[in-house]
Amino acid sequence: MNFTPRQVQILFLLIKSSRTISKEELSENLQISKRTLFRELKGLDKELEKYSLYLDTQSKKGLILSGEKENKEEFLSCLEKLQSFEPRNRKERQKKLLGMLIQNQDVQKTFYYAQQLGVSEATINHDLEDLQPWFDKSGIHLVKRTGYGVAMEYEEADFRRLIMTYIQEYPEEKIQDSTLEETLKVSLADLSEKLMEQFTVESVKGLLVFLEIAVDRIKNGHHLKECAGGQCEDEIFRIAGEIAERLETSFSITCSLAERQALHIFLKSAKRQLSSSDEYVEVRGENISLREIVYHLTDVFGPELSFELKTDEVFIDGLMTHLRPAVTRMLHGIPVQNTLLKEVQTIYPDVYERSGEAAKILGECLNCEVSEEETGYLAMHFGGAIVRLREKNRKKRRVDIGVMCASGIGISNLIASRLLQYFGNRIHTKILTIRELPKLSKREIDFIVSSFDVKSDKVPVIQVEPFMKKHDFELIDRYVESLAVREKVAESKESRGTVIHTILQITKEVDSILADFRFFRADKGCSFDAIISQIGEILGRTESDQLEIAKDLREREALSTQVIPEYEIVFLHCRTDAVADSKMIILLPEGNRFEDPYFFGAQAMVVMLINKKDERETLAISAISNAVFSEDDFLEDIKSGEEKRVQQQIEKVLDNFLQKNVNEIYEQ
Template identity: 25%
Template structure:
């Protein structure tokens, strides 16, 4: 008798047996219309099937999975798979997911035999599933009620049921999937009979959101964006759509949410409350529903929590500003030192990282908004000790501010601490000296330097240089072991490692191989110490930094591009905007020549960094162009990705080193501070200018401290 196979396992096997190379889990998930987490759950069965046929499954971090088999074996397996009989078998997780989605929506009891019939299992199996589900509901302060002869249903406060609905959606879909599903749902609300139970469960919850409701809500949100002067991020858009749509359906059923009156009065003092009130008035008219004041408070919280910045938030009449955040971060670091035994107080990167992170996080916690961390499961699995240290540090915040830190936020703190602890735990090892190079010496080289500093604690970056101006004699005097470059370099006596600016896994391997070769060839030599700078030189340097910062602020620009369909069109418009009439064509050619040497798309960020050095410009420029009709390009991993933002960095051909360093610092912040690039994408000119001013002020203070001392 021919063996029956889980239909999803069969589809996964077909997907990987057809390919000779690695396939990412997200690619397979998108093809099957499920989450990457679901694919991960099926891999044990996939491996068992392959092992029974003398093959294995190869897994590679960052690359995905592939079948370890020759061409003949692949063809044989593909033939077998085409003959396999399919049977829809639901895993315990899928059954429980379906039951949760039904119970969240049904106000009436559901009979166990109804679930058993749909899921093709016994009532005893459903009863076991309910035991597991009961814990999930309890974690959301909801009671699962089982009454013999009547059925099963849930009881709990309306606010907890709504939170559970939203948490359920986010547990089973990432935001990109959810955004895509909502968009598709607008276009076509019909269900596909071929949908698996996972998609059916998701769509059952999304059925609460009528497509006409979404259309009307989008109109309200767009009006709110205009009043606030900035666009919501995809993250905030999804959160607000889901909240409002669920709210409308629950209000129709007379299920109203409540909010603490003192906190509501606090929210009323925020400018977002006025916008939320206007939104509520429009929604009330559109849907002929009374929108309670408490609901307006919740809308305010979503609008307030949508910003990509650490705005201060009033609590009991006192703003939590940078001074308090620094003090809080220092206390957390002190606790981490006592717990781990590592000296962390002098780690400026850790302090800055925690301060930048805590601001928006505390705001969200105080407004009772979710904090989601996609790396939580990995951190729990691989770094449990670090998570416990972070939990101890989080207690400082909890005690002082009276908030409860969720595990997702504790995991974020663990990520900051982990990098600092790893840096402290360095063992004595050979330090390699390298120079970072790109075609211009600005932009991508600074991104690469940031990535290398995080990945390699045994590499000292001596300088960031342009491939056009390589002074090999000077590099030799500095005892540089090798150059790491974003573009190829010809006729160079030093070893050159060519990598992607974002430093993918294969790039790290190249650098490690070069270090091994260097270790064999070049002995470690002490580098002579430079003579200390004279006071006059220090003052001149500070003056140069001041002038460079002033030029960047004077020349900052923010544009919207509604028409361009290609990057060439974007570049042409930028050149016409910034270049003098006689030099516009030269500037466009210079930017295009830089692009031809290697695309500067920042994979995973929806952003391209257009930069060059050219005599077509007389001074340094930094700016951004929002591409409203996103342009699809091939990213650094060879996959299609949309460009939503072009960041422009221009410098004269013969530009001073300090000017170059100052301009490059902004490109570094694009990666180190995701909220900066997010603000360039969604913010207005005034917000962006304030953020850049803040970054430049930090840089100036750092240089002043380095040159003049504390």
């Protein structure tokens, strides 16, 4: 499949459209002239024939990609595997340009890069200016001369540092064609298991990119000079030699001693996943004990804590495993990315400050600079060990987390339920709204988890993706761990009268939910307005209440949709004066799904109404919404219309909620 990046963009637009697209529209979308568009369209038919597809040019209308649905799906799958990007995306374009500059070390005119990336020469010149600081930090000068072209001037060590930096910052970026990549994987197939045993997945991915660049460079006649430091006959050098031999056989190239030494340095600087029995590391020809270095570093934490750290073998082993490749990186000026640096500085401010002192000691031992990123990794090891040591001596408390989501209570409850599944009884969650933020204090909430940018000068905020990823949980886990060993801000105890009033409120809400809960049927083709009118008629006592419910549901939906396509459900909820206490009903279509496109084929609608004046922090109806997403089969029973089983689930949730809250009130 031989397409230029711009042709890939054209084909994406055509294959994803079910209508004819005019040439004017294509030109405007891609920000190119019609003349350029016609040039890009030439020769496409021949490639498309391989997939039984063709470009249908309709007079005065434009273009449409024609062919069988199955053939289009196969072709789309192939297109998605290609390295395509949007030329107007400056960040992506500059990343591609950077990779091309590293790959093409010979002089190239800006016109070449402009053609490859589908932009003007002026844009390439602006991009080169933006990239100059990136080259500067590796000690490489980017030369640009009119009529000459673009080239890099560098020392060998600086170029190796540039490659390392590129791999660190863009580990997923592919520089070469897929054929070279596949040949490389086949060449190293029986070595992969051995590499994976020693190195992290990210390190192995980085190695593949490093080798792709090296193979292409050698094939184009660019060979490294001998690396500084000479030859080191260790296990890693043996692996480097074995990899070099595979490359020589597979690509018919010669890997000199310098190439093997460069590969040796890369492997020694790569992150490991297993510890080594060797406690020594070579520094400028001298073997230095890693254990002694670790002992020196712990001294910055004072005699008492330092003693505990020195007797913690889990910590000692972990930090030595980290330092072994880190020392190589520091000695050779190889950069490292630390995506968690800001979080480390926020979560462990005191530990980070002490780790800065430890970094100075390490720099003196190695006679080199220790970067902020490497300091951050030291802080992560020290911080984790200190929290673990504190756990032995202090009882943990439950951490209170507030949950907010721009999409409303449905996604908020989904996030809360996933947090509870992950952390269990280590945390307590509370669904929050924007209007509650000004009144919040650390006595109520330790920190907020939000799916959108929230500003709060009283409580820390962690922003996550609505459908939380692994890194979101890991970040929150560090917050929870650090807060669980701190004392909660003291709160005044409630009076006996307040306790009784609180219990009565909970009981009243529970009774209200159980009294009115039912399944109802709705026309499968009804619109959103028809649905909220029906809900108003079901739950409103008077005509004015019915109108009020419909109005409040409409206003809530206007803020952000409550349709959750991923779960085939609509989670309609709002606060309203039209109900005295919380209410819940479920609407099912008279058929398999709601057919109005607005509902994305939802199979059920969960409706929850809360009284506007109910200011309690924890509501019984919130416990039900949490359970909908966290309890096994609850959501499926709702969508399947299993009313009796759903009723039993709700009764169970409310019973547990009532008992739990009564116990907590009397324990205060």
